[in-house]
Amino acid sequence: MPRPLATVLLALALAGLPAGGQDHEHASWPAPSERGYARPPQCVDIPGDLPLCQGLAYARMRLPNLLGHESLAEVKQQASGWVPLLTKRCHGDTQLFLCSLFAPVCLDQPIYPCRSLCQGVRAACAPLMEAFGFPWPDMLLCARFPLDQRLCIAPQAGSSQPSPPPASRVCPQCETEQKAEGMMEQMCASDFVLKTRLRELQAEGGERRLAAAPKKKLLKRGPLQRPDTRRLVLHMRNAAACPCPQLADLRRPFLVLGRKAGGRLLLGALYRWERGNREMRFALKFMFSYPCPPRWPQLPGPEQR
The missing domain is CATH 2.40.50.120 (OB fold (Dihydrolipoamide Acetyltransferase, E2P))
Structure with missing residues (x-):
């Protein structure tokens, strides 16, 4: 069964085992160390100017990350486009899922999000993205993540299928x-x-x-x-x-x-x-001189409650 992130980290620390171990050999994505990067993975502090991944249960991240970004500058640039989705609060685990990829916890081996975590976030957030003409990206296809029987980051928000928002919510x-x-x-x-x-x-x-x-x-x-x-x-x-x-x-x-x-x-x-x-x-x-973040997948509007 999948385990919460804090439980996974504690179990790995007590056992002295690399994150993922034998269970993660069947993940669709190779670990960053297997991709032929110029330098081996390293642990770095999660920067304060990475708004997508503030307030996590850990303070240091693995670089290169699980999306292939090799520098903090690249991570910050690519992650900035996802902040508006986070503010929409379409699912309680949106930050957990995205940051497990953009700013993965720093352990000997990469630990991936469980497939059920991806499926829950996609079910809740993909319709909102599609409302603005942005399809769920291929790089986040849920079939690429490990099944829940393996060691992975499990859903934390309780249910992978959240209740739909009330009809009175502003468009x-x-x-x-x-x-x-x-x-x-x-x-x-x-x-x-x-x-x-x-x-x-x-x-x-x-x-x-x-x-x-x-x-x-x-x-x-x-x-x-x-x-x-x-x-x-x-x-x-x-x-x-x-x-x-x-x-x-x-x-x-x-x-x-x-x-x-x-x-x-x-x-x-x-x-x-x-x-x-x-x-x-x-x-x-100044609309044409404003320093725009990467186009994908910027969404308009902050959440207003």
């Missing part, structure tokens, strides 16, 4: 704060940005649909072609049953951020346009 596309830094981060994750008025269309297949007015101002065109802009319809995935406070008043224009995925335009974030808002003006002025 994730509408969880936005009018702060310049947050706006620019969301602009980094968006293919296009425009100012427009909106009208609601009939919901379709659990999706909310919004039509942009004929008169619109493209602030970031991205992959949008002329046919896209001529009759621009935005899709809000999994949003038919959740409220969006911004859409209560359609008389004023909006700042719209989105992505093009599968031939459709997905709404990523929605702001009420405020002419005198300094934060919005600052974000729009």
Whole structure:
């Protein structure tokens, strides 16, 4: 049976055994020491500027990590794109799962997340990611992780299948704060940005649909072609049953951020346009010079409760 992380670490320390031992020889991923890296694995402190992996049950991590990142700079760069998913709190074990890969505990041999841990986080978080046009990445396919009968990091949140959030929860596309830094981060994750008025269309297949007015101002065109802009319809995935406070008043224009995925335009974030808002003006002025984190898999909006 899988064991909690703290129990695994204690058992390994008392037994004097390498993490994984014989049980981990059948994992799909080879240990970093087997991948031909220029230097052997080492133990380093988890840096304070790695926000994804703060407050863990351990303070030192193995480098290279289990995703093949060989330097702390690379770890921090690649991990930054996952922080918004963590703030969405889609599953209680999201941090545990991601940090077991980005900042694995430092033992003689790598210890991987159990397959059930991956499956629980994927079941809860993949629908949220897909709402913004980001599929669950191949590098996190759950079949690549060891079965729970082996020594691995087990789920800690109690159930691998968490209860769905209440229907009254604000749609994730509408969880936005009018702060310049947050706006620019969301602009980094968006293919296009425009100012427009909106009208609601009939919901379709659990999706909310919004039509942009004929008169619109493209602030970031991205992959949008002329046919896209001529009759621009935005899709809000999994949003038919959740409220969006911004859409209560359609008389004023909006700042719209989105992505093009599968031939459709997905709404990523929605702001009420405020002419005198300094934060919005600052974000729009510096949107192209802001140092964006890696594109995958940035998600818009902090959790607001």
